[in-house]
Amino acid sequence: MSLPTDPAANLAALIRCPSVTPAEGGALTALSGMLAPLGFSVERPVFIEDGTPDVENLYARLSGNGPHLMFAGHTDVVPPGDEQAWTHPPFAAEIANGEMYGRGAVDMKGGIACFVAALARHVAARGAPKGSVSLLITGDEEGPSINGTSKLLEWAAAKGETWDASIVGEPTNPERLGDAIKIGRRGSISGTIVVRGVQGHVAYPHLADNPVRGLVSLVEALLHPVFDKGTADFQPTNLEVTTIDVGNPATNVIPGKATATFNIRFNDSWTAETIQAEVHNRLDRAARKSKLRPGKTEPVDYELVWRGRASPVFLTSNDKLIRTLSGSVEAVTGRYPALSTSGGTSDARFIKDYCPVVEFGLVGKTMHMVDERVPLDDLEMLTRIYERFLADWFA
Known part of the structure; x- marks a missing residue:
C-alpha cells in the first residue's frame, strides 16, 4: 500500500x-x-x-x-x-x-x-x-x-x-x-443588550417611551473610552457592535424594545470575569444618566445577556x-x-x-x-x- x-x-x-x-x-x-x-x-x-x-x-x-x-x-x-x-x-x-x-x-x-x-x-x-x-x-x-x-x-x-x-x-x-x-x-466574549420602553404612536410621544434613546446611550458607553492601549504581547481590546434591531417595520410606531449585540476581543489585561464586570459597570453608569424621554426620572431599563461561552x-x-x-x-x-x-x-x-x-x-x-x-x-x-x-x- x-x-x-x-x-x-x-x-x-x-x-x-x-x-x-x-x-x-x-x-x-x-x-x-x-x-x-x-x-x-x-x-x-x-x-x-x-x-x-x-x-x-x-x-x-x-x-x-x-x-x-x-x-x-x-x-x-x-x-x-x-x-x-x-x-x-x-x-x-x-x-x-x-x-x-x-x-x-x-x-x-x-x-x-x-x-x-x-x-x-x-x-x-x-x-x-x-x-x-x-x-x-x-x-x-x-x-x-x-x-x-x-x-x-x-x-x-x-x-x-x-x-x-x-x-x-x-x-x-x-x-x-x-x-x-x-x-x-485574544479572548472573545459576546453579549446582547435589551432595552425596554413603551410602544406608542409617534405623534403622541408623551404616551410612549422610545427604547432607542436609551440603547444609543448604552452603546456609546461601551464604545468610549477605549478599554486599554494593548500590552506587550497583544493588540488593544476592541468592542464591535454587530447588530442593532427594534423589530419594527412601521414608520409611525415607537417600538417597545430595542436590542444591540456586540463582541469583545480582549487581551491579557482582562479575564472573562473582569471584562464582564467592566461592561456591567459602564452600562449601569450610562443607564442612570440616560432617560428614555425628556422629563422622565427613571433610569433606562435594560438587561444584559451574555451569549455562548467566553473564550479565554x-x-x-x-x-x-x-x-x-x-x-x-x-x-x-x-x-x-x-x-x-x-x-x-x-x-x-x-x-x-x-x-x-x-x-x-x-x-x-x-x-x-x-x-x-x-x-x-x-x-x-x-x-x-x-x-x-x-x-x-x-x-
Missing part, C-alpha cells in the same frame, strides 16, 4: 468530500484511509448535545517511545455560497495556473493534507518518529464548536492520553508562507516548540516568522489547557471566499516545513 506523500493528492481527496458543517461528508473516511498505511489506530467518536447537531470526530494515534506530538485541525468547512459564482466547482479540487481550487483548500484541509504528507515522508525516509504522533480532527470548528475539539480532548484525556505539544494547522500566514506563527489569541486569552511560551517550529520555517522559506497573537479564535483555545500549542498553516487570504484556493508550491513548502519540524522536534 503506497504512502500518502503527495500533499496535492491528499488535499484533492479531502476537498472532494462536501463536509459542510456539521456533515462528515466523507472527509474523515478519506483521512482514515490516508493514515492506515502509516500504522495509525483510528477512532471516530460522535458527540451529541441537546439543541446542537451531532458531530463525528477523529482521533488517530501512531504510538512510540518518546514525547507525544498532537496535530489538531478540522475537516468541516463553511458553505460555498453561490456555486455559480465560483470559477471552478467548490468540491472538484480542480487545478488552474498552479493553484488548487476548492472549499477548505486553505481553511483547513490543506494543512491536514500537508501534515499527513510530511509524516508519510518522515516514515519513508527515517522510519516511525521517536515518539508518538496523534491527529485530533473535528467536524465542528466552523459550527458552534460544542461537539468537537473540546469534547474530543476530554474523551481522549479520559482514556489516559497526554500530550507534550500541539500544532494547529490553521492558515496563519497573512501574505506569504513563513510570515507568522500564532503563539496565542492565552499565550504559549514553550521554548522548544516555538524555537523548533520557527527554525523549520526559516530553514525552508528563508524567513524567520513573526510570533503573532492577532486574529480571531481557534480550537487552540481548548488545547492550551492540555499542552503547549501554536498554530501554523497556509496563507489565509482566500479562506471563506468564493474561489478559495492554494498554490501547489505552497502545499509542497508547508509539507517540507512540517517534515523538518517532525525530524527536529523528535530529535
